Amino acid sequence: MADSIIIIGGGVAGVSAAEELRKCGFNGNLTILNEERELPYDRPPLSKSYASGVLDEEELLLRPPEWYEDHKVRLCHERAARLLPHHRSIELAGGGLLRYDLLLLATGARARTPAGFESSSRILTLRNLADARRFRALLHHGQRLHLVGGGVIGMECAATAALAGCQVTVLEAGERIMERFVPPVISDVLATTHRRNAVTIRERFRVGSIAGNESGVVITGSGEVIETDWVLLGMGAKAEIGLAQAAGIAIEVGGIKVDGEGRTSEPGIFATGDCAAFPGPDGGKLIRWENWTHARDHARSVARAMLGDTCSYNGICWVWSNQYDFNVQVTGQSNAETVLLRGDQHQGPLTTLHLEGNRIVGAATVNNPHDKRALHQLVRARATISREILEDSSIPLSEIVRTLQ
Structure with missing residues (x-):
């Protein structure tokens, strides 16, 4: 059992991993290495409710200050300059070394x-x-x-x-x-x-x-x-892979290559969230997802793997956006060969279902959060349902889901 775990990155992935490690019984030294001076904060509101003045900075915090003390999570506000995998150490930009038994890279992404x-x-x-x-x-x-x-x-x-x-x-x-x-x-x-x-x-x-x-x-x-x-x-983002790449860790599809449990090519080093290229749901092809829900869920899964859990990650891509009075949510593939519409695009809520052949591979909603759970189930099942039924908005999606059981 490891005595010391270091997480590089103080975003939702890093904090979620730390929380899961403690929840699963890890009692050793646990450090989040984060070069920003602020306490770890939530990023989705930055472009919306924070920028508009609705939220202040304290309301952005992922966890209150006392949470870190209560859970014995050390916050180290320094920049990692170099990984030394053979010594299981991290060289800090300000000088000095941090030693670890296990390391989790949750370095996120930077603006393109x-x-x-x-x-x-x-x-x-x-x-x-x-x-x-x-x-x-x-x-x-x-x-x-x-x-x-x-x-x-x-x-x-x-x-x-x-x-x-x-x-x-x-x-x-x-x-x-x-x-x-x-x-x-x-x-x-x-x-x-x-x-x-x-x-x-x-x-x-x-x-x-x-x-x-x-x-x-x-x-x-x-x-x-x-x-x-x-x-x-707003040209997209690139995974923060510099530390891993310089240490000789395998990189693929623009991210740090990991297996289904988050292991990199270097023993004792894991990666999660936006920076990780992981085996996707379609035949294990390596993919990267850049969204909040994946960062949280993948981090929790990898944290369990660091403690010996052998269950591979099985997440579904889910992205949301708020613009004016519109809430948009997307699950699974955002585009497909066929898109079916439920609702009226000119007024009221609407849902789209994205099909490859007759199989549901994704969906999206506008101001229609009630469909979220059913859509997740349909996409996860990659269900095959007749188009006439799917386009009939008088049939609740929850009723369609029940036909799968």
Whole structure:
């Protein structure tokens, strides 16, 4: 049995793993190594309720300060500079070593930036609390804000800024906003709502360069030169794999390669959450998921494996987003060869079911949380149901689920 476990990363994955380790009876030394000075906090509200001023920083905390003392979890606010796997040690940027019996990498992801990108005080990303403080500070009536990328972060920030009275433009390289996350019908619903709130959305816009100075930002692309006050980059994220890669740990599909129990190629080192490439539900092909629910659930599963549990992770991808009065939830594959609609896209709640052949591989809802549990069950079962039944919104999904039992 290990006497000392160190977790690198203080996000939801790191804290969830620490909590699970204690819950499962680990009584040894337990340390969360996190270079941010703040107590571990929740990240999804940063682009929404925190940026808009609804939540303050204390309300973001994943656990209250006393939780760490009560559970004997040491918080070490230093940066890991290098892993020394053969010595089971971590070299700290400020000097000194931390020794471990088992190590969990929960390093998360960082914002993706354009090639040749140069930092500027007027060009922002949004991955941590420091970023969110800057974003929150610029939200004043009449400020011109351009968002590069129309994914979840970009569109959530667009909604927050529009409601604050900013002049908002979204520059999206693809055919539609949130293309990776929702089917076309939901992209259309969200785009219509953004435009009603005076957000300009420009699809198929290819950014060439972004340059900032003290007074503003100049964007070039698609044959144009655009001047604005601020730019926020919402171009997705890249897994934080630097420590693992430098230590010779196997990397695949942009993440730290792990097996079904979270083990890396290096004995005694595990990885979890956004940084991990794990065997997916479809034949074990390595995949990465970047979402809060996966980070929490995968971390709990890997924590149990660190203590000897041999049950492999069997999660389902689930992503949500809040924009204006819309709550969007997606489970399983967000796009498929066939998308069936339950409800009216022009008014009221709606649900989409995503099919490969006749098999349900994913689903999404807009303002329809009551369908969530049934959708999870249908997607997990990869159920085959006739399309006529699935499209009949008079038949509750819970009733369809009962036919599987």
